[in-house]
Amino acid sequence: MTAALDRARAVADAVLYEGYLLYPYRASAAKNTVRWQWGVLMPAAVAADGTGEHDDCHAELIADPGAAAVLHARVRFLQLCRRTVEVAGTPVGSLEVDGTEYTSWDEATEREVDAVIAMSEGEATVPFTVPAGEDAEPIPGRPDARLVRRRAELTGELVLRVDPLPGPFGGARLAVTVRNTSPWAGPGPRDAALPHALVAAHTLLSLSSGEFLSLVDPPEWATPATRECRNERVWPVLVGSTGSADTVLCSPIILYDHPEIAEQSAGELFDGTEIDEILTLRTMTLTDDEKRAARATDPRAAELIDRVDGMPPELLDRLHGTIRYLRSATGLPAEPADVTERPDVPWWDPGADASVSPETDTVVIAGVPVGKGSRVLLRPNRRADAHDMFLAGRAAVVQAVLLDVDGERHLAVTVADDEGADLYAQHGRYRYFGVDEVEPLP
Secondary structure, X not given: OHHHHHHOHHHHHHHHOOOOOOOOOOOOOHHHOOOOOOOOEOOHHHHOOOOOXXXXXXXXXXXXXXXXXXXXXXXXXXXXXXXXXXXXXXXXXXXXXXXXXXXXXXXXXEEEEEEEEEOOOOEEEEEEEEOOEEEEEEEOXXXXXEEEEEEOOEEEXXXXXXXXXXXXXXXXXXXXXXXXXXXXXXXXXXXXXXHHOEEEXXXXXXEOOEEEOOOOOOOHHXXXXXXXXXXXXXXXXXXXXXXXXXXXXXXXOOOOOOOOOOOOOOOOOOOOOOOHHHHHHHHHOOOHHHHHHHHHHOHHHHHHHHHHHOOOXXXXXXXXXXXXXXXXXXXXOOOOOOEOOOOOOOOOOOOOOOOOOOOOOEEEEOOEEEEOOOEEEEOOOOOOOHHHHOOOOOEEEEEEEEEOOOOOEEEEEEEOOOOOHHHHHHOOOOEEEEHHHEEEOO
């Protein structure tokens, strides 16, 4: 089981450090003055202030465990470490010594808590404590200056609960709660409470035998049970190679099942949902002074800058233009669906071809012409964005039939029962689905 959790570490690390340090990577950059946004579990006193903070996260999912199956849970989070530059015992923002800059900054230390429970046990609570600490590091060339790193004590608990599902099919509902129980007097500013928070908290789960069921694509027998699962501030997804189902990541960022780190990615850019090529090129535009400030900000920032500065052209070329999959449309005609009175042009240009009209064109789906005003049922496939998956089974109204540069048809729709649909339509804000992701409605 430990091996399965270790294999999931690459994806889990991307979640752990998402937004840890944002381009342009300097401590002085405006976007780096407000940090720690994902999976932050504050002390209860802060959560009680009504400012939108929370002290716990809760995940529920369905498992089909094997005989005598054992569950291994691993809670992972960052502990904030407040690094301060001090001169003669007085904190200062930054200090330059012999061309090297030293900067006050909030670093982070990775923490992990492991627990094991037999799937037959029912419930287990695992308390944990991370001790406080303080370290001092002298600054070369300045006997009166030092870097001081301070960490507050953290306490928390992991609660695991297993309930067998009623009915003849077996299976169990698994509930996982992570709670910050750290003492904090509060109320106070968020920045003062952050050293007492569990940052980017998430949980990895692994079964010794059996499998977890996908929440977005469960087998038919488990569909009613998955609909009853309650997930707050985390979302469970299957991790590992496609087809494997023994490991789950309860992530504070919504992901699809079996997420992967692109093999073209050369290293951490602290924005796992962004495009590596864009961030790499942006980093290359930093001035020498900006790069020096970034290196002084954080050891991880220094490694990032050095990696980008030394990136060979062939590695940069790998970041540009990768085909992830070739589209297939199951159940549709072998040839692209017909669009009425429209030649096969690569893109709609009303000046070049007035016969192409997204608002009047129709596309034939399951023998039914579908165009603007048609009602359809949304059936997003597994390649869909996670936000689109939440619309599965919802009715929508087609607003336009579109053609992309590859000759593929798409439907721009508004959700039928969305009170803001008219406002979105006025501004041209639509949801987009492939013709194989909808069913015509009467």
